[in-house]
Amino acid sequence: MDPEPYRRADLPIEERVEDLLARMTLSEKLAQIGCVWSTNLVDDQGFSEEQAREHLAHGIGHVTRLSGNTGLQPEQAAELMNRIQKFLVEESRLGIPAVVHEESCAGFLSRDATQFPQAIGLASTWEPELVEAMCGVIREQMRAVGALHTLAPVLDVARDPRWGRTEETFGEDPYLVGRMGVAYVRGLQTDDLTQGVVATGKHFLGYGAGEGGMNWAPAHIGERELREIYAVPFEAAIREAGLASMMNSYGEIDGVPCGASPRVLDDLLRKELGFEGVVVADYFTVLTLLTYHKIAATPGEAARIALEAGIDVELPKLECYGEPLGQMVESGVVPVEWVDRAVARLLRMKFSVGLFEQPFVDAERAAAVFDTPAQRGLARRIAQKSIVLLKNEAQVLPLDRDITSIAVIGPSSDSGRLLLGDYSYPAHLEILYEGEQAPDALAPVSESSSLKAGPYFVEIVSVLQGILSVVGDSTDVRVAAGCATTGDDTEGFAAAVEAARSARVAVVVVGGRSGLTENSTSGEFNDRADLGLPGVQEQLVAAVIATGTPTVVVLINGRPLALAQIAQDAAAILEAWLPGEEGGAAVADILFGDVNPAGRLPVSLPRSVGQVPVFYNHKPSGGRSQIRGHYNDLSNEPLFPFGFGLSYSTFEYANLEISPTRTTAPGCVSISADVRNIGPHDGEEVVQLYVNDVVASITRPVKQLVGFARIALDAGQVRRVRFELDLNQLAFLDAQMQRIIEPGQFHFMLGASSQDIRLEGDLEIEGKVQAVRSADLQPTRVEVQ
Numbered sequence: 001m002d003p004e005p006y007r008r009a010d011l012p013i014e015e016r017v018e019d020l021l022a023r024m025t026l027s028e029k030l031a032q033i034g035c036v037w038s039t040n041l042v043d044d045q046g047f048s049e050e051q052a053r054e055h056l057a058h059g060i061g062h063v064t065r066l067s068g069n070t071g072l073q074p075e076q077a078a079e080l081m082n083r084i085q086k087f088l089v090e091e092s093r094l095g096i097p098a099v100v101h102e103e104s105c106a107g108f109l110s111r112d113a114t115q116f117p118q119a120i121g122l123a124s125t126w127e128p129e130l131v132e133a134m135c136g137v138i139r140e141q142m143r144a145v146g147a148l149h150t151l152a153p154v155l156d157v158a159r160d161p162r163w164g165r166t167e168e169t170f171g172e173d174p175y176l177v178g179r180m181g182v183a184y185v186r187g188l189q190t191d192d193l194t195q196g197v198v199a200t201g202k203h204f205l206g207y208g209a210g211e212g213g214m215n216w217a218p219a220h221i222g223e224r225e226l227r228e229i230y231a232v233p234f235e236a237a238i239r240e241a242g243l244a245s246m247m248n249s250y251g252e253i254d255g256v257p258c259g260a261s262p263r264v265l266d267d268l269l270r271k272e273l274g275f276e277g278v279v280v281a282d283y284f285t286v287l288t289l290l291t292y293h294k295i296a297a298t299p300g301e302a303a304r305i306a307l308e309a310g311i312d313v314e315l316p317k318l319e320c321y322g323e324p325l326g327q328m329v330e331s332g333v334v335p336v337e338w339v340d341r342a343v344a345r346l347l348r349m350k351f352s353v354g355l356f357e358q359p360f361v362d363a364e365r366a367a368a369v370f371d372t373p374a375q376r377g378l379a380r381r382i383a384q385k386s387i388v389l390l391k392n393e394a395q396v397l398p399l400d401r402d403i404t405s406i407a408v409i410g411p412s413s414d415s416g417r418l419l420l421g422d423y424s425y426p427a428h429l430e431i432l433y434e435g436e437q438a439p440d441a442l443a444p445v446s447e448s449s450s451l452k453a454g455p456y457f458v459e460i461v462s463v464l465q466g467i468l469s470v471v472g473d474s475t476d477v478r479v480a481a482g483c484a485t486t487g488d489d490t491e492g493f494a495a496a497v498e499a500a501r502s503a504r505v506a507v508v509v510v511g512g513r514s515g516l517t518e519n520s521t522s523g524e525f526n527d528r529a530d531l532g533l534p535g536v537q538e539q540l541v542a543a544v545i546a547t548g549t550p551t552v553v554v555l556i557n558g559r560p561l562a563l564a565q566i567a568q569d570a571a572a573i574l575e576a577w578l579p580g581e582e583g584g585a586a587v588a589d590i591l592f593g594d595v596n597p598a599g600r601l602p603v604s605l606p607r608s609v610g611q612v613p614v615f616y617n618h619k620p621s622g623g624r625s626q627i628r629g630h631y632n633d634l635s636n637e638p639l640f641p642f643g644f645g646l647s648y649s650t651f652e653y654a655n656l657e658i659s660p661t662r663t664t665a666p667g668c669v670s671i672s673a674d675v676r677n678i679g680p681h682d683g684e685e686v687v688q689l690y691v692n693d694v695v696a697s698i699t700r701p702v703k704q705l706v707g708f709a710r711i712a713l714d715a716g717q718v719r720r721v722r723f724e725l726d727l728n729q730l731a732f733l734d735a736q737m738q739r740i741i742e743p744g745q746f747h748f749m750l751g752a753s754s755q756d757i758r759l760e761g762d763l764e765i766e767g768k769v770q771a772v773r774s775a776d777l778q779p780t781r782v783e784v785q
Helices: 013-023 026-032 049-055 074-091 119-124 128-144 164-168 174-189 223-230 232-241 262-272 285-291 299-309 323-330 336-352 363-369 373-386 427-433 463-468 493-501 537-545 564-569 583-591
Strands: 035-037 062-064 099-102 200-204 245-248 278-280 388-392 405-409 476-480 505-511 551-556 572-577 651-659 662-664 668-677 683-693 704-713 718-726 739-741 744-751 757-766 781-784
Touching (some): 013 336, 026 336, 049 074, 074 128, 074 363, 099 336, 119 128, 119 164, 119 174, 119 373, 119 572, 128 174, 128 373, 174 223, 174 232, 174 704, 200 232, 200 262, 223 232, 245 262, 278 336, 299 323, 299 336, 373 572, 373 583, 405 463, 463 583, 476 493, 493 537, 537 551, 537 564, 551 583, 572 583, 651 683, 651 744, 668 757, 683 718, 704 718, 704 781
Parallel strands (some): 035 062, 062 099, 245 278, 405 476, 405 505, 505 551, 551 572
Antiparallel strands (some): 388 572, 651 668, 683 704, 683 744, 744 757
């Protein structure tokens, strides 16, 4: 007998979807747009058929975080995934496999997986190819355990560092965020989704702009800014990389929560931006319409609002889309067509990833692709390239590896845990094993169960370990923590000061603790009103500097941004962000000159929290106080500008050429220049291209990034960089909200940061106003000779 059409891989996906949907009961449809915690399918011994029969009676759409919610090693996770899929395929009526979704902001959130730098560090590389390579590792590891959908990348534009999740983003600039996001999606999904992992853009839309820098807070964004700033990275990922999944923002815009807004999730996302994939709810979003936003009186009403708005799948478990939604459909309040629309989208994804043809994995081979030497090497390379040299007075760096003595000081100096971001494993799981368990997140297990969440760490190289691996036996390394990350205990200062006073150089490693628990200083749920270093760490740094020993400050964790005093008095400053498992080795590579730093800031660093928000691409009337420009008590300029970063070498720009200098739209313009390494060290320079629309009918940014290239240059070498700019990038939304290019003068700026402009020139666009479709926008192409 021939198989049912939906089981036939040779048939078009739409035909398979239509056939399967027609066979489904309402209960089976509701199960497909829902989810179950993986740990609700197990008991203390592992997979539980009894639990499965309770939760999977009608099938299920998603299974939540099988690896990212337990202490299972890869082979065990793969085996459990196979048991779940076997039950669904063989025991449910239609045999529909489930999508197992996981997290991967800084590497696959799984025990034994490679832990890469947090996203803000990835952005600091200004090298999208590294992000794509990292995602190749994530894809390989996830597919090895049968996870085919990840809830990453974060494409939020972040302009308020008080927000705890800033570190999960690619920074403040929509073009840079878009380039990194496109690379992330391409690395995960590939050109053939049957060999890839579904990526999820989050959080749509304006999540990083919450009032007061607070999580889940309302975002006050106008329609133009919403499209020209916050939607830009999402649109790039959709149009260029085929982003297959989207997640809503928890926040609200103009009184409507994004998870309840057809204007955001349908009109803007699908109709304007062309998204055709699945919208998954950020965890508990549907229920928050009842409990948090208070725009629904019952779970059924919350389900109706979310489903109509365009949320296709409720995560992390069925609460509103199950029985409450079923009652709304049966009573005629919710059309079954709304349910069918969502189910069809999810089934289309399942067919697209080849889930029906390959629901199982080879569990015995899973561990072989986890944290291999090559993957650790990539983690180290990315960490090296993410580190930003902010100051290097009197060229105190690089250090001599034969230095006679060095003091290594600070609470982050010998900690591997503090090198990890909030969405790394095991930092993320602390909320489970430190007693802040989310409701229903983890089934009760004994201390000996393999499901117990941890703590479990891969090998992590601390900064102290990195330094010790470089210096020889003749170097006296003096170690003192000085203080804890938080708290007011200064008892350790004396030992730290003594270690510094008798050393040739002091390396002080300070920062915060990223995570979800209350003892964390940044990360999800951990917004901060004070941007200074937590606890007494600033006093520790000051005490060490006061000894007169040249002091190098290494910042671990991008949240402590108020560095004014440190910047004034320290000899050198390195921003290492959250550099992951090889972070300590990478810091040592920079300190001792084995690697020439070339990371660049993806955010503007404020002098004080009172400056927030401070960002480079403000409007002509922004970024200053009229008429004096500065605050009465503080400069209006950032402490360190967007795109800034030093090198152990020096680079010279020359011979700017803009061709043509007059043209009509549409079309392209070429901007090229020579970049020469005139310093004594081989190195890399990040060449940044900015533009300003000199006179426009709508106010335009004083400058906006439209291209960049990270190029390697040997000492004395010169290379020519050419940017091929699509003129459509110069378009904007006019007074009628139509995307246009206006004729006029455009001022191009080529430089080493948003403030360090080296070469400038103009383009004149002639002719008439031209309408532009957003679908026609192309990124800048770069050629390096």
